[in-house]
Amino acid sequence: MSNAVSVLNGASFSGLVKVADSGLGGMITLRGDHASATLQAVVKSVTGAEVPAIRKITFGAAGAVAWMTPDELLLLVDYAEVDAVVAKLSEALAGEHHLAVNVSDARACFSVEGEAASEVIAKVAPVDLAPGKFVAGDFRRTRFSQIAAAFWLDEAGVYHVVCFRSVGEYMFNLLKTAAHPQSKVGVYA
């Protein structure tokens, strides 16, 4: 068995905000009918979270569920549990049109934490992050400069950014640049 590590193996940077590689996380792409009672039940049973409303993320005891498209969810679970969770999803949804696949190693995740976090992200993504416009539990797919990404805001005010692992280093360097100590704009201050 190889020794799995996240894209930058936990690297972090402190500037206007703290940017850190979130480490290994389990991620599952689940396509199917959001309104299906079977799908809602199995999602709840593996994560403890409800199927989220449009552009939202919900949290449970064993994971989180993010709204990706009208027919796709992203399940965030423990890295070690992913294969077991995929098996449970596949078994429960066997009678329905669906797709459940482990994408953990195809992704990278970063946390962006600090008072200037909204400003740092707004520098690189075309999303309105003015106070009250993007709140805890909101989830947004967009681009970060030249790469596709998604992010959400948690209850503690920390942003979490997901991108493809192949561009993980680009993302880290981008966030570091946007968080350079001498690059404060103060637009949301």
Next chain:
Amino acid sequence: MLILECPYCGVHAEETELHGGGEAHLKRFGPGSSDDDFHDYLFMRENPRGVHLERWRHVNGCGKWFHAARCTQTLEVFATYSAQTTEPPQEVKDKISAKRPGWSWREFKG
């Protein structure tokens, strides 16, 4: 700057989140069609100054294709609508008519 509301995820996406997919509602002429029909299907596109119907993809977002009705002259957007249609819905035609009475585009008109 062009801002389109994606009908699938509801995001008001600015142009850099989107990818243009060319003219909307093309009818495909494939094997068995006449040379003229095939030629027109491949090469002949509308290039209006004014009302235009287009395909767009929310590429840096939910990834879905959708349709947009907009004005190429003013960048005014009349409506965005589902990709699962071969013609603009009546409500979209009505929205265009409210702003551009007498409009027409290919076989469609207000």
